[in-house]
Amino acid sequence: MDENQTNRIKQILLKIGHLVGLFIAMAIICLPGLWIVLSSLRPTVEIMAKPPVWIPESLSFDAYIAMFSGVGQGGIPVLDYFRNSIIISVTSTVIALAIGLAGGYAFARYRFRGKTAIFLGFMLTRTVPGIALSLPLFFVYAKLGIIDTHFGLIIAYVALNVPFTVWLIDGFFRQVPRDLAEAAQIDGCTRWQAFWQVEFPLARSGIASAGIFAFLISWNEFALASQLTRSTNSKTLPVGLLDYTAEFTIDWRGMCALAVVMIIPALTLTFIVQKHLVSGLTSGAVKG
Amino acid sequence: MRGWKPAPHVLLLLPAFVVLAAVVVVPLLLSLYSSFTPFRLTRPETIYTFIGFRNYLRLFADQEFWVAFGRTVLLLTIALNLEMVLGLFLALLVEKATRGQRLLRTIMMFPMMFSPILVGFQFKFMFNDNIGLVNNALQSLGLTDRAIPWLIDSQLAFTSILIAEIWSSTSVFAIFILAGLMAMPREPLEAAKVDGCTPLQSFRYVTWPFIMPFAYIAMTIRSLDIARAYDIVKIMTDGGPAKRTEILWTLISRTAYSDARMGLANAMAYVAIFLSILFTILFFRQLAKARQQIGAEW
Numbered sequence: 029m030d031e032n033q034t035n036r037i038k039q040i041l042l043k044i045g046h047l048v049g050l051f052i053a054m055a056i057i058c059l060p061g062l063w064i065v066l067s068s069l070r071p072t073v074e075i076m077a078k079p080p081v082w083i084p085e086s087l088s089f090d091a092y093i094a095m096f097s098g099v100g101q102g103g104i105p106v107l108d109y110f111r112n113s114i115i116i117s118v119t120s121t122v123i124a125l126a127i128g129l130a131g132g133y134a135f136a137r138y139r140f141r142g143k144t145a146i147f148l149g150f151m152l153t154r155t156v157p158g159i160a161l162s163l164p165l166f167f168v169y170a171k172l173g174i175i176d177t178h179f180g181l182i183i184a185y186v187a188l189n190v191p192f193t194v195w196l197i198d199g200f201f202r203q204v205p206r207d208l209a210e211a212a213q214i215d216g217c218t219r220w221q222a223f224w225q226v227e228f229p230l231a232r233s234g235i236a237s238a239g240i241f242a243f244l245i246s247w248n249e250f251a252l253a254s255q256l257t258r259s260t261n262s263k264t265l266p267v268g269l270l271d272y273t274a275e276f277t278i279d280w281r282g283m284c285a286l287a288v289v290m291i292i293p294a295l296t297l298t299f300i301v302q303k304h305l306v307s308g309l310t311s312g313a314v315k316g
Numbered sequence: 317m318r319g320w321k322p323a324p325h326v327l328l329l330l331p332a333f334v335v336l337a338a339v340v341v342v343p344l345l346l347s348l349y350s351s352f353t354p355f356r357l358t359r360p361e362t363i364y365t366f367i368g369f370r371n372y373l374r375l376f377a378d379q380e381f382w383v384a385f386g387r388t389v390l391l392l393t394i395a396l397n398l399e400m401v402l403g404l405f406l407a408l409l410v411e412k413a414t415r416g417q418r419l420l421r422t423i424m425m426f427p428m429m430f431s432p433i434l435v436g437f438q439f440k441f442m443f444n445d446n447i448g449l450v451n452n453a454l455q456s457l458g459l460t461d462r463a464i465p466w467l468i469d470s471q472l473a474f475t476s477i478l479i480a481e482i483w484s485s486t487s488v489f490a491i492f493i494l495a496g497l498m499a500m501p502r503e504p505l506e507a508a509k510v511d512g513c514t515p516l517q518s519f520r521y522v523t524w525p526f527i528m529p530f531a532y533i534a535m536t537i538r539s540l541d542i543a544r545a546y547d548i549v550k551i552m553t554d555g556g557p558a559k560r561t562e563i564l565w566t567l568i569s570r571t572a573y574s575d576a577r578m579g580l581a582n583a584m585a586y587v588a589i590f591l592s593i594l595f596t597i598l599f600f601r602q603l604a605k606a607r608q609q610i611g612a613e614w
Contacts, residue, residue: 046413163581164344167346244429251544
């Protein structure tokens with residue numbers, strides 16, 4: 029066999045190997061999620077069937093209907109949890125974004141002493157494991173009487189999100205050339221006007237993705253929420269999911285349906301921002 | 317001129333300082349203090365009894381604590397290393413794809429959107445010994461005729477948790493490494509090829525140093541949120557059965573809320589906090605080093 033031919037065969041084999049590898053990787057990534065969606069649509073008998081039923085015989089939205097019609101399956105008030113999750117996530121995101129905007133701008137535009145140390149300090153507050161932070165917060169909140177309230181969780185989540193929003197927004201403002209704001213100021217803008225009319229619009233899409241990132245963290249948070257909430261007053265969806273396992277017989281179908289409800293907002297939002305998210309985190313950290 | 321006017325950056329950073337101080341720093345100081353007391357939630361007056369380092373001494377003599385600690389470090393070490401390697405492979409696979417890269421990138425982000433609690437639930441469902449996808453598939457394919465107790469056997473449960481953790485976080489690495497690969501200039505690679513490098517050599521000496529900082533950003537971000545494994549373990553096994561999968565964080569929550577021994581739990585929490593800080597500082601330093609290394613080219 030001449031060298032040319034062996035080379036060509038090698039190339040084809042490499043290509044097939046690549047495609048197979050890619051396919052397996054994507055299958056592993058997608059399969060668990062798809063299985064959850066499928067299970068939420070199947071009747072419980074089919075999920076529990078032995079030997080397993082692989083091809084679903086009937087699909088229905090019963091689990092979702094049961095969940096959203098007042099008190100859902102097993103007496104779990106999904107609607108209340110959903111409302112709490114929305115209120116808490118949105119409010120804490122807006123506040124964290126405002127604070128992060130101020131902080132990120134300061135890091136990107138001003139020189140001051142101990143800048144790196146302060147930045148590192150902010151990040152270190154983020155490393156505290158949620159469960160470790162929940163101990164003193166639980167105690168303080170109990171004293172203040174704000175356990176099981178929206179307010180308590182909101183301020184906890186604001187603190188959780190501020191370090192990341194500062195990091196991201198700092199990165200986005202660095203991408204906006206400094207000269208632009210200076211030029212605007214020379215043309216007679218005040219610093220405030222230069223910020224709102226020149227720099228802010230340029231960094232806007234990045235800031236939006238920082239907001240979505242913060243929203244997702246609040247939406248998904250469990251360790252703090254599981255200790256600082258008690259009832260339908262403030263329980264969020266991740267804590268609500270645990271309600272299903274508290275009983276001896278797990279309602280798998282109901283859990284799957286709740287999981288789908290939790291993932292849809294996260295899914296939609298992440299698709300919108302995926303591009304900005306990576307560029308924000310890397311530009312802040314790599315070009316330092 | 318009336319009065320002293322603070323510098324603008326001080327004003328801008330003030331809200332962040334206030335929130336972080338109020339919600340993180342002050343409560344942590346409180347918990348530091350209470351780790352020196354025999355504080356129990358059921359007896360609030362115990363918070364005023366000072367017992368020095370007795371909680372810590374008790375902890376360091378406690379075998380159960382060290383087992384959980386060791387298991388946590390083991391879990392993190394294996395998980396982070398595997399995530400890094402798998403993320404690198406995934407990024408290379410996607411980068412090599414000629415068509416549909418956008419779609420592939422989107423699919424790759426999929427696990428990132430799952431909250432840890434959902435990841436835990438999803439794998440609890442799949443690894444269920446009776447109705448789980450994994451056992452059903454193995455049995456249907458005839459690979460085994462009995463139900464494998466994935467979440468009950470201690471070794472298997474640890475592996476299952478590891479798989480869940482890796483599934484959820486590999487994409488973080490893949491995304492950042494892919495960003496690095498895409499940002500890489502083509503010329504050095506071509507130059508290496510002209511100079512007669514094998515593909516492996518040009519990967520090792522050209523591509524790898526370049527994507528290193530990106531890998532470390534991913535590491536740093538991951539290490540900031542390292543305790544999210546708590547959510548996964550909590551829902552998958554809750555440290556059980558019989559504490560066979562107990563990790564540091566589930567042990568803390570059990571000691572604090574089930575046994576109501578807040579003082580002792582706070583002492584444990586401080587160990588956990590130092591562990592997290594250690595991991596973060598480790599990666600931050602690597603990041604700075606990697607950045608310096610390629611600094612000239614940027």
